[in-house]
Amino acid sequence: MSEHIDSVKTYALVFAGLIFATIATTAVAFVDLGAFSVVAALGIAVCKMLLVALFFMHVRHSSKLTRLVLLGALMWLGILILMTLTDFSTRGLLGVPGR
Amino acid sequence: LANHGSEETLALREQFDTVEQQKDASTLGMWIFLITEIMFFGGMFLAYTIYRSSYPGIFAISSSSLNVYIGAANTVVLLCSSFTMVLAVRAAQLGRQKAIIFNLILTLILGFIFLGVKAYEWNEKFVEHHVPGPGFHFVGVAQQGPSQLFFSLYFAMTGLHALHMVVGVGILTWLIVKARQGTFTAEYMTPVDVAGLYWHFVDIIWIFLFPLLYLIDRHLK
Numbered sequence: 001m002s003e004h005i006d007s008v009k010t011y012a013l014v015f016a017g018l019i020f021a022t023i024a025t026t027a028v029a030f031v032d033l034g035a036f037s038v039v040a041a042l043g044i045a046v047c048k049m050l051l052v053a054l055f056f057m058h059v060r061h062s063s064k065l066t067r068l069v070l071l072g073a074l075m076w077l078g079i080l081i082l083m084t085l086t087d088f089s090t091r092g093l094l095g096v097p098g099r
Numbered sequence: 100l101a102n103h104g105s106e107e108t109l110a111l112r113e114q115f116d117t118v119e120q121q122k123d124a125s126t127l128g129m130w131i132f133l134i135t136e137i138m139f140f141g142g143m144f145l146a147y148t149i150y151r152s153s154y155p156g157i158f159a160i161s162s163s164s165l166n167v168y169i170g171a172a173n174t175v176v177l178l179c180s181s182f183t184m185v186l187a188v189r190a191a192q193l194g195r196q197k198a199i200i201f202n203l204i205l206t207l208i209l210g211f212i213f214l215g216v217k218a219y220e221w222n223e224k225f226v227e228h229h230v231p232g233p234g235f236h237f238v239g240v241a242q243q244g245p246s247q248l249f250f251s252l253y254f255a256m257t258g259l260h261a262l263h264m265v266v267g268v269g270i271l272t273w274l275i276v277k278a279r280q281g282t283f284t285a286e287y288m289t290p291v292d293v294a295g296l297y298w299h300f301v302d303i304i305w306i307f308l309f310p311l312l313y314l315i316d317r318h319l320k
Contacts, residue, residue, distance in 0.1 A: 005189060005192045005193065006189070008186070008189070011182065011185050011186065011189070012182075015178065015179075015181075015182040018178045018181075019175060019178060022171060022174050022175060022178065022309075023171075025309075025310050025314065026167060026171045026314065029167070029310070029313075029314035029315075029316075029317040029318070030317045030318050031318060032318040037316060037318075041310035041311070041314055042307075042310070044310070045306050045307050045309075045310055048303075048306045049303050049306055049307070052181060052299050052302060052303050052306070053299075053303065055185075056181055056182075056184075056185045056295070056299045056302075057295075057296055057299045057300075062126070063123060063126075063127075065123075065127060066126065066127060066130050069127065069130050069131060069134065070130065070134075072134075073134040073137050073138075076134075076138060077137055077138065077141045080138065080141055080142070080145060081141070081144075081145055081148070084145055084149070085145075085148070085149070088149050
């Protein structure tokens with residue numbers, strides 16, 4: 001890995017963004033957004049995750065192999081969630097016990 | 100072996116061809132481990148999703164008994180620790196010995212603060228009888244079962260997260276000892292780098308736990 005050393009300023013800006021997002025997610029929770037409040041909470045959390053992963057964890061500068069492994073992980077997590085939720089949400093659909 | 104004689108260093112062990120190759124192998128190894136952790140925590144997030152969608156009202160009421168300001172403050176503490184950790188990694192990349200130790204110690208202190216606050220919050224749950232079990236009683240909900248489910252998930256998820264923090268504290272302590280011995284240089288700082296990856300990963304888990312556990316429909320209260 002050819003070393004990329006980010007400046008303290010870059011890290012400080014990312015840190016400031018993370019603190020701002022924490023305040024934003026707390027504040028928005030007190031607003032009645034209906035079903036959209038979960039979307040807002042998770043949307044902000046995903047943004048914070050991306051900031052930490054891309055900058056603090058150096059994914060921005062990482063090798064293609066590392067990125068591929070990460071995408072693979074997200075795919076498996078997707079399978080875990082999608083398959084389980086399709087099972088759970090369609091149980092009892094046929095009105096036959098065990099189907 | 101013949102390529103670089105018997106000169107084996109920390110930065111280049113015998114089994115690797117180049118310094119870069121060794122570093123890439125370590126980084127990839129840590130990412131693979133973190134991915135198993137994603138799947139590990141993923142199961143809990145999935146259980147949470149299913150039960151929250153089954154009992155949205157009770158989960159919202161149960162969640163609102165958690166102190167949102169303490170939770171938010173602790174999130175800030177953890178984000179600060181990630182910031183000092185990344186500064187420690189940067190110091191290691193530049194080979195600045197004193198800055199590595201200084202930032203690692205700051206990270207360690209912030210980690211302890213987070214765990215201390217968490218212990219205080221858990222203690223509150225015991226005082227309020229919000230710990231799942233025979234003594235559980237949550238005032239204001241008709242069904243105690245689903246409320247216990249929320250608190251079971253709360254304790255399992257924050258407990259598992261805190262366990263990872265405790266492991267992280269152990270790793271930081273080891274790094275500080277090694278850094279004081281002058282082990283880490285600009286050529287060899289892989290342990291600091293991969294420990295940083297672990298610490299930031301634990302931070303990311305909390306980034307999701309905080310809104311999911313503390314911030315469900317706060318406007319209802």
